[in-house]
Structure formats: structure tokens, C-alpha cells
Amino acid sequence: MIFENILVQKTAALAQITINRPKKLNALNKATIYELHKAFDVLESDLNIKAIILTGSGEKAFVAGADISEFAHFTAEEGATLAREGQEILFNFIENLATPVIAAINGFALGGGLELAMACHFRIASENAKMGLPEVSLGVIPGYGGTQRLPQLVGKGKAMEMIMTAGMISAEDAKNCGLVNHVTTQEELMLLAEKIASKILRNSPVAISAAIVAVNANFEDGVNGFDTEINAFGDCFGTEDFREGTNRFS
Ligand code: COA
Secondary structure: OOOOOEEEEEEOOEEEEEEOOHHHOOOEOHHHHHHHHHHHHHHHHOOOOOEEEEEEOOOOEEEOOEOHHHHOOOOHHHHHHHHHHHHHHHHHHHHOOOOOEEEEEOOEEEOHHHHHHHHOOEEEEEOOOEEEOHHHHHOOOOOOOHHHHHHHHHOHHHHHHHHHHOOEEEHHHHHHOOOOOEEEOOOOHHHHHHHHHHHHHOOOHHHHHHHHHHHHHOOOOOOOHHHHHHHHHHHHOOOHHHHHHHHOOO
16 A cells, blocks of 8 residues: 555565654544555455554654644634544444554554554553644644543543643653553554454454444443443354454353
């Protein structure tokens, strides 16, 4: 796959997507959002790929936010469309992807950048990473799911403080409040992401997809997550992975 703003590499069952606009601190412009959608879509339908790592190029940023230069002159209607389309095309799309996605946060993850990391199934970060939702300092609020996913991950009070102050937190603080699972050195970030991915690769991709659906159901309005779990659990019984996985115990 050849793209202008992102790089996609595949090594056996593991894929890596790197947002590649380092001069703009990997800010998410419209073209990058569409390219990311395409890359995730293609990788999800590639049955050889069982996990995806998402990171940013350069040593400074994962993603420093939505590209401010693209929306600075928007009307209210255009702003709402930007948020709606972005959420559908990329953020909700990643969250519901059947293939697990790990965000490897290698620097600034701000605004849309933190929202992108939060849409991934979980996050790890390097020590230099800084995270925050600075939108209110620009006179706007997070529009790519940040007001919903941040409280889910860190709790309402902490999320309110982060959003209202528009401040940045360190990688260590992010780990302490559950925003990221692990913190490591910059040099070892990708190694750690690959090590965690290698553990995922040993397990049933069908069961992992079912687990993603069941966990996500907890956060969907009007959906009973326990019922979703029961159905997804039952579906696993018909699969070859289940027969293979349980065979040595039966
Ligand atoms: N949108 C568009 N361009 C961005 C950007 C964004 N969100 N974040 C950074 N850039 C661009 C800068 O305009 C600059 O471009 P230039 O070299 O053509 O002038 C380049 O990336 C480097 O950024 P710079 O500000 O010079 O780096 P810095 O190290 O001094 O500061 C940040 C780093 C992250 C603190 C600063 O870039 C920043 O505050 N960015 C905006 C963060 C934000 O508000 N994000 C939420 C958007 S909703």
C-alpha cells in the first residue's frame, strides 16, 4: 500500500502504521484521516494480519492534533460535519475494528492525536510522551470522541480537569490514571509494542474479535453488554479455533 501521509509495514502477522508528517508533528489533516481509514480497512480484511501497531514518525510527536490550519475558518455546520465524519471514518472505525490495535505513543499526543490513541484498543507510551486535550484553549471542544473516551479511561473528574485546563500530562501520570498501560524508553517503545503484540498473536483471532465486540458493548447506549457477551461466547463454540484450543484438555 502506498500512501502520501502514512507508512504501512507488514512483518508476518503484525502490521505497523506510522503517521508520517513529522514536519507538522503528524497533525491529522483530512487526507491523513482518509488514508488511515483505508489502511485499517485493508489490514482488517487481510486474514494474515492479527495485530496492528499505530505510531507517529520522528522523535517528537505521535500526533499533535487535528490539523488546525484546515478548520480555523469553518462555520458551525462545517465543524459539526468535520467531527461527525471523522468519528465515523476513523475513530469509531478503529475502536470497532476486529483486529486489535495498539497505540505506541512516541511523543506529543494532543487533541485529535490523543483521541486517536484513545480509539485504539490500548496504549503504551515512551517516557517523553505528553498527552492532553488542549481544544478549549482554541475555543472549541474535543470533537473526535475525546469527551466520551477520556472519562471512560481515566474517570470523570480527571477527564474534566484535563479538558478544562487544556494541560498536558506526562507519560508517568498517564500510566497512573489508566490512560496508558506501560511506559518505556523511546528506544524500546516499538520493541515493547511488538512484544505485547507477539503475545496477542499466539491467541485465537476469532476469539479476540469477539472479545472486542463484547468489551465495547459496555460503552454502547441501549446495549446490554452481558447479553452481547453471552452471544459472542456462544458463537466461539462453533469455530475451528475453539475446537483446536480446547482439544488438548478434552
Ligand atoms: N495542526 C497544524 N499544524 C501543527 C499542529 C496542528 N495541530 N501542531 C503542530 N503543527 C505544526 C506547526 O504549525 C509547525 O509548522 P511550521 O513549522 O510550518 O510552522 C510544526 O508543526 C512544528 O510545530 P511547533 O509548534 O513549531 O513545535 P513546538 O515544539 O514549538 O511545539 C506543540 C509543539 C505540540 C506544543 C505545538 O506545536 C502545539 O501546541 N500544537 C498544537 C497542539 C493542539 O492544540 N492540538 C489540538 C488541535 S485540535
